[in-house]
Amino acid sequence: MANKTLWISDLDGTLLNKEKKVSDYTKKILNEKIAEGLCFSIATARTPATVVDMLKGVEISVPVVVMNGAAVYNMATSTYEHVNYLEIDMVKVIENLLKEKKQNAFTYCIDNNQLIAYHGAFTNEAQKKFYEERQNNPRKLFKAEETPLDARVAYFVVIGEEEAVRSIYEVLKGYDKVNQVFYEDIYNAGVYYLEIYSEEVSKANAIKFLKKTFGFDKLVCFGDNYNDIEMFEMADEGCAVANAVEKIKELSTQVIGHHNEDGVAKFIESKWQK
Structure with a gap:
């Protein structure tokens, strides 16, 4: 060809x-x-x-x-x-929803070609395992702190049991400015991921x-x-x-x-x- x-x-x-x-x-x-x-x-x-x-x-x-x-x-x-970054107003909607649902997320930002994942306290073992498997990689920095107000967010990752993760997915389905990928981890049965992106992604x-x-x-x-x-x-x-x-x-x-x-x-x- x-x-x-x-x-x-x-x-x-x-x-x-x-x-x-x-x-x-x-x-x-x-x-x-x-x-x-x-x-x-x-x-x-x-x-x-x-x-x-x-x-x-x-x-x-x-x-x-x-x-x-x-x-x-x-x-x-x-x-x-x-x-393709999420719009700032949509980032605020997502952050407020996560607080309401008492769910931690990994918030992925890119600063000067460095990928940074901001996160709060882990709310389940799957999140902890996700962090531990990736924490020593220089291409991705984890920071246990709130996402800076001026950070540009590429996407969010929510990890947990199906019901908890699906509840966030169902709410965000009502918004036009996001594209979501909701799936079960092919390597860990019972662990679900929700990735939240800009609608352009x-x-x-x-x-x-x-x-x-x-x-x-x-x-x-x-x-x-x-x-x-x-x-x-x-x-x-x-x-x-x-x-x-x-x-x-x-x-x-x-x-x-x-x-x-x-x-x-x-x-x-x-x-x-x-």
């Missing part, structure tokens, strides 16, 4: 195996094809704090879509090339930014879950891994191999042409 094609993959449940790693085989295939001219990128809910380490050894040359499309991050220069919109910036005229995407829906709807080819939810399989142009069997890499190896 022509070099003006962007090949973009989700991470968890798609490019990553069950150990949350990019296998040596997948790294080998991707690097071979990237060296030949493949334009490959990632679209993930994760932040650069974990994405950079997970993709270590993969020579990605195109900026990656992170935080479900809230930002586009250049791994080569360690800079955020594009960020989606993987699809961030990919549109990449297409416009770099002049891509075709999109091939890989995914497995509900936050990939808009990406699949805009793609010329949507490849659902074998373990994908049924909705993604319905939207796909083809179902490929399982995420734990290098499905993405094997498909690229078979289809990519210089």
